[in-house]
Amino acid sequence: xxxxxxxxxxxxxxxxxxxRSRLSFIAGVAFISSLLILVLAGCRSSxxxxxxVTVLDPEWSQPDExxxxxxxxxxxxxxxxxxxxxLPVPETSLSQLGLWRKLLQQGGPSPDVLGIDVIWxxxxxxxxxxxxxxAAAELSMEDPDLVxxxxxxxKVVALPYHPQIGVLSYRVDLLREYGYSRPPxxxxxxxxxxxxxxxxxxxxxxxxxxxxxxxxxxxxxLTCNALEWQVAEGGGRVxxxxxxxxxxxxxxxxxWQRAAHWIGWISPPGVVAYRELDGMNVWNSGLAAFxxxxxxxxxxxxxxxxxxxxxxxYTSVPGGSGGRAGTLGGTGLGVSRSSAHPLEAxxxxxxxxxxxxxxxxxxxxxxxxxQPGLFDLPLELQPYASPADSGQKRSRIVARPSTVSGSxxxxxxxxxxxxxHSVLTREKSAPEAAAALEKRLVEITGFKTGPPPMKGLD
Numbered sequence: 001x002x003x004x005x006x007x008x009x010x011x012x013x014x015x016x017x018x019x020r021s022r023l024s025f026i027a028g029v030a031f032i033s034s035l036l037i038l039v040l041a042g043c044r045s046s047x048x049x050x051x052x053v054t055v056l057d058p059e060w061s062q063p064d065e066x067x068x069x070x071x072x073x074x075x076x077x078x079x080x081x082x083x084x085x086x087l088p089v090p091e092t093s094l095s096q097l098g099l100w101r102k103l104l105q106q107g108g109p110s111p112d113v114l115g116i117d118v119i120w121x122x123x124x125x126x127x128x129x130x131x132x133x134x135a136a137a138e139l140s141m142e143d144p145d146l147v148x149x150x151x152x153x154x155k156v157v158a159l160p161y162h163p164q165i166g167v168l169s170y171r172v173d174l175l176r177e178y179g180y181s182r183p184p185x186x187x188x189x190x191x192x193x194x195x196x197x198x199x200x201x202x203x204x205x206x207x208x209x210x211x212x213x214x215x216x217x218x219x220x221x222l223t224c225n226a227l228e229w230q231v232a233e234g235g236g237r238v239x240x241x242x243x244x245x246x247x248x249x250x251x252x253x254x255x256w257q258r259a260a261h262w263i264g265w266i267s268p269p270g271v272v273a274y275r276e277l278d279g280m281n282v283w284n285s286g287l288a289a290f291x292x293x294x295x296x297x298x299x300x301x302x303x304x305x306x307x308x309x310x311x312x313x314y315t316s317v318p319g320g321s322g323g324r325a326g327t328l329g330g331t332g333l334g335v336s337r338s339s340a341h342p343l344e345a346x347x348x349x350x351x352x353x354x355x356x357x358x359x360x361x362x363x364x365x366x367x368x369x370x371q372p373g374l375f376d377l378p379l380e381l382q383p384y385a386s387p388a389d390s391g392q393k394r395s396r397i398v399a400r401p402s403t404v405s406g407s408x409x410x411x412x413x414x415x416x417x418x419x420x421h422s423v424l425t426r427e428k429s430a431p432e433a434a435a436a437l438e439k440r441l442v443e444i445t446g447f448k449t450g451p452p453p454m455k456g457l458d
Contacts, residue, residue, distance in 0.1 A: 050081050050082065050083050051082050051083065051341050051344050052082075052083040052084070052085050052341075053082055053083070053084050053085070053112045053113060053341055053344050053345050053348050054085045054086075054087055054110045054111040054112050054113070055084060055085065055086050055087065055111060055112070055113045055114075055115075055348075056087045056089060056099075056100070056103075056111040056113070056114045056115065057086070057089070057113070057114065057115030057331065057333070058089050058093075058096055058115050058117075058331065059115055059161075059162060059330075059331055060086055060115070069086065072352060072355065073086070076348060076351050076352075079351075080344075080347065080351075082344050082347065082348065084348065087111060092219070092275075093117060093219075093220045094219075094220070096117070097117070097120060097123070097410075100114060100120070100124060101123070101124065101127075103336075104124060104127035104128075104336060104337075104338070105127070107338040108338060109338065109339065109340030110339075110340065111336060111339075112335065112336060112339040112340065112341055112342070112344070112345035112348075113333060113334070113335055113336075113339075113345050113348060113349055114128075114333075114334050114335075114336060115161075115331040115332070115333060115334075116128070116150065116157060116158040116331055116332045116333070116334040117329075117330075117331050118149050118150065118163070118328055118329060118330055118331065118332065118399070118400075118402070119220075119400050119402035119409060119413070120402070121149070121150050121151065121152050121157045121158065121402070121403065122152055122402055122403055122405065122406035122407055122409060123406075123407050123409060123410065124157065124334075125152040125153075125155065125157055127336060127337055127338075128157040128158070128334045128335065128336065128337060129157075129334070129335040129336070129337055129339075129342060129346070130155040130156060130157070131156045131157070131158070131159055131334070131335065131346065131349070132154075132155065132156040134346050134350070135156075135159055135346070135349070135350050135353070138159060138350055138353045138354060138357065139156065139159070141357050142159075142160050142357075143160075143380070145397070145399075146160045146163055146328075146380075147160060148403070149328060149399055149403065150332045150334075151403075152403070152406075157332075157334050158331075158332030158333055158334035159332050159333050159334075159349055159350070159353045160330075160332050160353075161330075161331065161332055161333045161352060161353055161356060162296045162330055162331070162356065163296060163328065163329070163330035163380065164294040164295060164296045164328075164329040164330035165294070165295060165296070165326040165327070165328060165329065165330075165378055165380060165381055165397055166224055166225070166228055166292065166293075166294060166317050166326035166327040166329065167292075167293060167294065167295045167314050167315065167316060167317060167326055167377065167381065168183065168184075168190075168290055168291070168292060168293075168314070168315050168316065168317050168318060169283070169290070169291045169292075169293050169312055169313065169314055170183045170289065170290050170291075170312075170313045170314075170315065170373075171197075171288075171289050171290075171311055171312070171313075172311050172312065172313045172372075172373045173311040174197050174201075174289050174311075175193070175197075175289075175313075177200075178193070178196055178197050178200060180193060182375060182376075183290075183313060183315040183375055183376070184290075184315075184318050185315075185316075185318060185319065185324065185376060186232075186318050186319055186320055187229075187232060187258065187318045187319070187320055188320075189318065190212065190290060190318045191262075191266060193211070193289070193290075194210075194211025194212045194266040194289055194290055195211055195265070195266055197211055197289040198210060198211035198266060198289065201289075206287065208287050209287050209288070209289075210266065210267060210268050210282065210287060210288050210289075211266035211267070211288070211289050211290065212262060212266045212267050212288065212289065212290045212291070212292075213267060213268065213271060213274065213279045213282045213283060213288045213290070213291045213292075214267065214271060214274065214279060214291065214292040215271075215274050215275055215276060215278075215279055215292065216259075216263075216267075216271040216272040216273070216274050216421070216424055217272065217273050217274055217275050217278075217421075218417050218418055218421040219275060219417065220413060220417070221275060221276060222417045222420055222421060223400060223413045223416055223417050223420075224327040224329065224400070225259075225292060225327075226255070226256065226259070226416070226417075226420045227327050227398055227400060228317045228325060228326065228327055228398065229255035229256070229258065229259055230247075230251060230252045230255045230322075231319075231322050231323065231324075231325040231396075231398050232255060232317075232318065232319045232320035232321075232322050232323070232324065232325070233251035233252070233254050233255040233258075233320050233321065233322055234251040234320075234321055234322035234452065235247075235249055235250075235251030235252035235253075235254070235255055235322065235452060236249060236251070236252065236451075236452025236453070237398060237399075237400075237401055237452070238400075238401050238412070238416055238441075239401035239404055239405060239412065239441065239445070239447065240401075240404070240450075240452065240453065241404055243404055243445070243447040243448065244447065244448055244449065244450040245438055245441045245442060245445070245447050245448065245449045245450070246449075246450060246451055246452040247416070247434060247437055247438055247441065248434040248435055248437065248438035248449065249434075249451055249452055251322065251452070252434055253430040253431050253434050254430075256420055256423045256424075256430040256433070256434075257423070257430045259420075259423075259424060260423050260424050260426070260430070263424060268282075272421065272424050272425055276293075279291055279292070279293070280293075292317065294329055294330075295314055295381055296330060296381070300314070300372070300374065300381065312372045312373070313372055313373030313374065313375060314372055314373070314374055314375070314377060314381075315374075315375045315376045315377060316376050316377055316378055316395035317395065319395065323395070323396060324395035324396065325395055325396040325397060325398040326378055326395060326396075326397055326398070327397075327398055327399075327400065328397045328398065328399045328400070333349040333352065333353065334349075335349060376395065377395075378395050378396070378397060380397060400413070405445065408444050408445055411444045412441060412444055412445065415437060415440045415441060415444065416437060416441075419433040419434070419436065419437040419440075420433070
């Protein structure tokens with residue numbers, strides 16, 4: 001059978017071919033148009049937002065540090081295009097540690113950079129980036145002992161930045177008025193000077209004037225003060241680097257007894273509740289001759305005139321038979337392992353540390369201004385060049401037993417400060433408190449007991 005195609009069928013076929021051709025053309029135009037719309041829309045979209053690095057650092061939360069912090073952040077942004085945002089922080093060290101730990105344990109993308117107190121590395125180690133390979137150049141220029149304070153099992157969890165050291169501030173004008181040519185170098189000298197100046201100022205009508213103010217509240221600042229007292233008496237570091245609990249010794253007992261004797265004599269009865277701001281308020285009111293405080297070479301080189309005028313000097317914490325030593329404080333800069341922008345955060349940290357190292361080298365070639373009066377400061381607190389033949393005796397730096405205690409440091413320092421405070425408030429005798437503390441530290445750490453090393457800190 002043969003099939004014939006009619007004329008009408010042939011026309012229909014041609015029409016179908018024509019229609020399909022038109023459909024293909026229209027589809028192609030539609031595709032190209034859609035593509036053009038997408039391209040043009042992409043051209044008109046906003047550019048990628050710059051990265052913002054968030055910073056949680058107690059040092060930069062201080063009112064007197066804010067201008068410098070903002071300036072450094074702005075310079076970094078101009079150089080890199082990376083924005084910097086500073087977050088608010090709690091006032092006390094324990095509150096800060098609690099917040100840091102909570103945020104790091106949650107593993108959120110922020111904060112990126114954290115100020116790490118020198119006693120926190122063993123506590124926060126697992127949550128922080130190892131900066132050893134990223135900042136080898138900067139670390140090579142730092143003091144090895146300082147780097148060691150921010151290291152845990154070979155891992156560098158923070159770069160040292162503006163380390164602080166315990167010092168004694170003194171009234172230059174009052175020392176001159178009462179015939180002293182230099183500040184005290186021993187606790188015996190401080191007691192004599194403080195008592196004499198206090199009596200003289202009270203005779204002028206200043207009934208609330210005190211010879212020496214310090215931080216006696218049961219807080220971390222008391223741990224720092226008491227450690228300096230112990231070292232002066234050859235009483236060791238509470239727990240030594242070889243994991244020996246050495247606190248129950250005659251030197252530590254004598255140092256606590258001496259401090260308790262100050263209360264009500266050359267120090268106000270309320271000093272057992274003083275924190276940093278309390279002592280500062282008394283000092284700024286002009287009602288003290290000496291004050292235990294903190295300084296860094298950064299602060300000394302950016303010194304601002306206090307409310308009591310250009311009459312302030314700084315010297316090492318007084319010493320005794322065991323020498324002189326100031327407790328190491330301050331913070332380093334670490335990077336969270338869960339940071340959303342770890343490379344940018346590391347870049348920011350390195351930038352700050354490099355700038356600080358450069359400033360330190362430049363200041364080391366210049367001469368110190370007339371104020372404040374700097375005398376017998378540790379080498380780490382020499383922001384300016386000093387004469388080679390000055391003959392000044394340099395004090396040492398003592399680190400709290402945070403590295404050797406590791407994650408147990410909170411319990412260690414808590415037990416220590418409570419024991420010392422009980423002696424200051426006359427709740428316990430010094431020998432009784434030292435014996436009870438030794439027992440408690442064994443329970444916390446499992447370490448052995450023994451005497452402090454005869455060679456002290458040298």
